[in-house]
Amino acid sequence: MRKIHLLPDEVAQKIAAGEVIERPVSVVKELVENSLDAGATEVRIELVDGGKSLIKVQDDGAGMDREDAALCFRRHSTSKIAGEEDLERIATLGFRGEALASIAAVSRLTLRTFDGAGDRGTMIEREGERLVAVTDIAFPRGTMIEARDLFFNLPARRKFLRSGQSELGPVAKYVTQAALGAPGVRFTLVHGGRETIGCPPVATLRERVFQLFGKKMVDGLMEVAAEDGEGRIEGLASLPLAGRADKSVQHFFVNGRPVKDRVLMAALSQAYTGILERGRSPEAFLFLRLPFADVDVNVHPAKSEVRFKDTQMVFRLVLRAVGEGAARGHTIKEVVPGGGHPTAPSGVAESGAAYEARSLDLGFGLPDVAGTSPTGAAGGDMPLEARDRPGGPSPRYVSPSSTASPAPSGQGPVVLGQYGNMYIVAAGEEGLLVIDQHNAHERVLYEKYREIDRMKLWPRKVLLIPPVLDLPPGAAAMLEENAALFEDLGFRVEAMGGRSYALKEYPDVYRQEEAGDIFLGLLEEAGRKPAEERRGHMLATMACKSAIKAGEPLTREKMGYLVDELFKTSQPALCPHGRPIVVRVERSTIDKGLGRK
Ligand code: ADP
Ligand code: MG
Numbered sequence: 001m002r003k004i005h006l007l008p009d010e011v012a013q014k015i016a017a018g019e020v021i022e023r024p025v026s027v028v029k030e031l032v033e034n035s036l037d038a039g040a041t042e043v044r045i046e047l048v049d050g051g052k053s054l055i056k057v058q059d060d061g062a063g064m065d066r067e068d069a070a071l072c073f074r075r076h077s078t079s080k081i082a083g084e085e086d087l088e089r090i091a092t093l094g095f096r097g098e099a100l101a102s103i104a105a106v107s108r109l110t111l112r113t114f115d116g117a118g119d120r121g122t123m124i125e126r127e128g129e130r131l132v133a134v135t136d137i138a139f140p141r142g143t144m145i146e147a148r149d150l151f152f153n154l155p156a157r158r159k160f161l162r163s164g165q166s167e168l169g170p171v172a173k174y175v176t177q178a179a180l181g182a183p184g185v186r187f188t189l190v191h192g193g194r195e196t197i198g199c200p201p202v203a204t205l206r207e208r209v210f211q212l213f214g215k216k217m218v219d220g221l222m223e224v225a226a227e228d229g230e231g232r233i234e235g236l237a238s239l240p241l242a243g244r245a246d247k248s249v250q251h252f253f254v255n256g257r258p259v260k261d262r263v264l265m266a267a268l269s270q271a272y273t274g275i276l277e278r279g280r281s282p283e284a285f286l287f288l289r290l291p292f293a294d295v296d297v298n299v300h301p302a303k304s305e306v307r308f309k310d311t312q313m314v315f316r317l318v319l320r321a322v323g324e325g326a327a328r329g330h331t332i333k334e335v336v337p338g339g340g341h342p343t344a345p346s347g348v349a350e351s352g353a354a355y356e357a358r359s360l361d362l363g364f365g366l367p368d369v370a371g372t373s374p375t376g377a378a379g380g381d382m383p384l385e386a387r388d389r390p391g392g393p394s395p396r397y398v399s400p401s402s403t404a405s406p407a408p409s410g411q412g413p414v415v416l417g418q419y420g421n422m423y424i425v426a427a428g429e430e431g432l433l434v435i436d437q438h439n440a441h442e443r444v445l446y447e448k449y450r451e452i453d454r455m456k457l458w459p460r461k462v463l464l465i466p467p468v469l470d471l472p473p474g475a476a477a478m479l480e481e482n483a484a485l486f487e488d489l490g491f492r493v494e495a496m497g498g499r500s501y502a503l504k505e506y507p508d509v510y511r512q513e514e515a516g517d518i519f520l521g522l523l524e525e526a527g528r529k530p531a532e533e534r535r536g537h538m539l540a541t542m543a544c545k546s547a548i549k550a551g552e553p554l555t556r557e558k559m560g561y562l563v564d565e566l567f568k569t570s571q572p573a574l575c576p577h578g579r580p581i582v583v584r585v586e587r588s589t590i591d592k593g594l595g596r597k
Contacts, residue, residue, distance in 0.1 A: 010129050014154060016075065017102035019301040023161060024051025025170040026302065027107075027147055030099035032178050035059035037080065037092045038143065041201065042186040045175060049192070050167030051150065055107075058144040063115035069122045070134070072111075075101040089292040093257055093303070100145075105129060106154055107147040116141040128153045164192075172196055176212055177258045180251055180285055183208035205236060205285060213249070221283065222328070226321035230294070231310075233317040235286040240326050240571055243272070243280040253287045254295055259306050264288070266532045267315045271322035273536050274446065275571050278578035288317065315532070327570040412567045415559045422550040424559045431586040435563060438550045439575035444565040445509075446543035446576040453539055458490030459508040466494075466502040467516050471523070473499070478527045485526070485535060489542065491519055509546045518545050540576035 007015070021027055028045055035043045038061025048054040064072060071077050078097030081087065087095075103109060104126050114121030121139030125132040151158035161167060168191050179187040179199050189197035199211045210218045220242035225234040238244075252264045264286065272282045296307040308314050413426035413433050424435040452458055471479065476499055479486070486493070490507030506515035522538050529537050548554070554562075566572045566581070575581055591597040 013075070013101070013105040013129060016098070017105040018154075018157065020098055020102040021106055021150075023170070024055055024150060024167045025174050027051065027055050027103050027150065028057065028171050029174050029178075029302070030094070030103060031055070031057035031145055031147075032175070033093035034099065035061055035143065036178070036182060036185065037094055038062045040142070040185060042188075043178075044188045044190070045171070046190045047164075047168065047171060047192070050162075050164030051171060052161055052164060052167060054146060054148050055150070056144065056146045058142065060140070060142040063121070063141050063143055064113045065115050065117060066122045068115075069111060069113050069124055072100050073104045073124075073126065077101070087298060090297055091255070091292065096298075096301075096303070098301075103145075103147050106152075106157070107150050108152065109148070110146045111143070112137060112139050112145075113143040114139040114141050168196070177251055179212060180205070180208055181253050181256060181258055181287075205287075209236060209285060217249070217283065221285075222325045224286070224321040224325040226317050226324065228313050228317050228320070230291045231313050231317055232289040233286060233321050235284065235321075237268075237284040237286065237322055237325065238272070238276065238282040240275045241277065241573055243276040243282045245280060247281045249283040250281070251285045254297075254306050255289060255292065256287075257297060257303065257306070260304055261306060263308060263311050263314055263532075264318065266530065267318035268322070270315075270533050270536050271319045273533075274443070274540065274574055274576035274578060275322070275326050276578060277574065277580065280578070282322075286318070286321075288314065290314075323570060412564055415556065415563055418554055418559060421553050424554070424563060426563055428584065431584050431588075431590065433582050433584050435566065435582050436550075436575075436580070437552070437554060437559075437562065438547050439579055439581040440562055440566045440572075441547035442540075442543045442575045442577075443569050443572065443581055444562065445547055446540055447569045449539045449543050453488065453535070456488060458488075460490050460492075460505045461508040461512070461515075462505050463503065463512070466504045468496060469493070469501050469503055469516055469520060471499045471501060471520075475499075475520075475523050475527070476501075478523055482523075482526050482534070485538070486519075486522075488535075489522075489538060491522075493519070507542070509542075514545070518542070521545070543576060 020030070024047065028047075028051065032043055032045065035057060038059060040059035040061035042060045044056075044058045046054070046056040046058075068079070074097075076097040077100075078095060080092045080095045080097075081090065105128060108128075109126045111124045111126075112121060119138075120136045123133075123135040123137045123139075125135075151161070171191075172189060175187060175189045175197050179185070179197065183202050183205055186201050187197060187199045188195060197212070199208065202208055202211065206218060206221070209221065220239055221236040222239045223234075224237050226232075247265070250265065250268060252259050252261055254261070268282060268284055268286070276282060290308070294309040296309075297303055299305055299307050413428040416425045416427055416432075418437075419425050419434070422437060424437055424440070426433045426435060479493065479501070490505065491503070492505035493501040493503050496502050503516055503519060506512075506519065510518055522541060525537060525541055526534055573580065573582055588597065
């Protein structure tokens with residue numbers, strides 16, 4: 001007996017609609033995209049009961065003539081692409097010709113539209129698959145679509161809709177995103193008669209962010225931009241030390257299309273390692289421009305995901321844009337009377353200026369290590385190198401004789417002394433700096449190591465009698481997976497059978513006794529980090545392990561050198577793990593406390 005039959009059109013439409021239209025926000029998204037594609041300068045969205053009873057979107061775009069208005073509800077009807085070759089260069093938000101068909105299939109829909117030609121517009125009323133009426137109407141140029149009673153003919157779907165208020169949340173979020181993508185367009189979102197979002201047109205992204213998020217957010221953002229071949233990125237992102245506790249404000253656009261993308265998110269979080277304090281995430285509004293052929297937007301029915309041809313290039317763009325931005329805007333945590341720290345970004349903007357000029361000329365990861373540096377390669381005579389630990393006694397407390405200390409360049413902070421064998425106290429232009437010696441050295445080494453890594457120049461020590469390491473269960477697989485990475489980082493191990501491995505070579509910045517433990521620690525860490533962030537984290541750990549420790553007495557020379565190097569890094573305020581390095585006691589605070597002002 002035959003079992004297969006073709007589904008009735010109506011059922012097929014409903015099934016297809018379900019892919020594109022999941023809840024009110026999906027309708028809003030498709031309609032707003034159409035308005036933007038039609039060149040609107042004004043988009044007004046109105047909802048009743050979170051869109052469950054009514055979603056209305058009106059624009060002042062190009063509108064449609066009578067014929068197009070009748071056609072637009074057909075599945076795969078679109079004015080945006082004509083043939084297969086157009087799929088390679090999609091410049092509009094829509095192109096699948098499915099949205100109106102889908103929305104019409106699952107709601108009671110009224111379309112009003114006028115393209116400005118002739119004197120009458122068109123009104124079309126539909127109910128699910130049924131055409132109810134086509135009428136001549138007087139209507140201004142543009143389009144208005146009302147979708148009522150979403151899923152009225154799909155009770156199972158309707159049951160899944162949440163309360164009006166909870167459906168509104170995602171809609172507001174989407175409209176926010178659309179508004180970020182088009183600052184020149186007026187956006188209004190009205191819910192139950194109340195205006196929830198209202199953004200008059202503005203000239204810049206910064207102004208749009210201000211309208212949507214307020215001044216505090218804008219003050220914590222820096223401009224970022226970078227280019228790589230035909231790729232380009234620009235936008236706004238958190239200043240160093242700013243950011244927030246969650247990832248809720250990260251907006252990415254690829255060729256004008258808002259996207260959720262794992263690659264971009266990972267690149268952003270990597271770019272901010274060591275720029276934000278631990279546990280904080282950046283805010284970002286990033287606009288990526290790529291040749292149309294280098295990005296596939298046709299991978300998801302709602303078009304919210306994309307696929308990049310060259311993910312490495314995308315990664316580089318984000319890293320470079322943020323890195324260069326951060327190098328311009330680095331900043332130091334300030335100590336305020338009363339013990340609290342001003343929360344970033346309030347203390348951020350003005351404090352970045354002091355050392356700006358010096359960090360700029362070094363830039364982000366410019367080669368000054370591994371042979372080319374006057375201070376020598378990492379494995380050679382780096383004055384603060386781990387094996388080169390100072391033996392003799394050093395000043396333990398702050399000495400007031402600032403003149404005695406070496407200040408090689410004459411511009412940076414001047415070292416006054418060491419405090420508690422942990423902190424370097426220095427006089428900066430605007431006040432006293434207390435610098436955590438371990439964190440500072442970690443930052444300096446991290447940047448050097450990154451450079452060494454980039455140039456694949458790890459100095460190695462070859463062990464004649466290699467220690468045998470017993471890997472914990474599971475670690476062997478991890479080692480296998482990361483063999484190339486460890487090799488890059490200067491470690492070479494050889495399988496001895498079972499879980500035993502011989503450590504043949506290690507990067508020559510460690511003492512022989514510690515190399516094995518460091519290797520095991522890195523291996524363990526590799527298992528905890530996602531692949532794309534591994535290298536950065538491991539370099540940070542390698543820096544941490546070879547940095548001078550808290551509790552170690554330091555000579556003047558070493559302190560002078562360290563402070564000097566620190567302020568040449570891209571981010572002297574935070575160690576690569578996101579712990580603060582420097583606090584500053586403002587001159588004015590001291591003056592005030594001592595009754596001088
Ligand atoms: P797509 O956007 O993928 O082309 P849609 O189903 O969303 O498919 O829309 C079908 C067509 O209807 C569009 O290509 C466009 O020509 C027309 N259209 C839809 N909405 C509008 C609008 N707001 N203004 C002008 N034309 C519109
Ligand atoms: Mg569309």
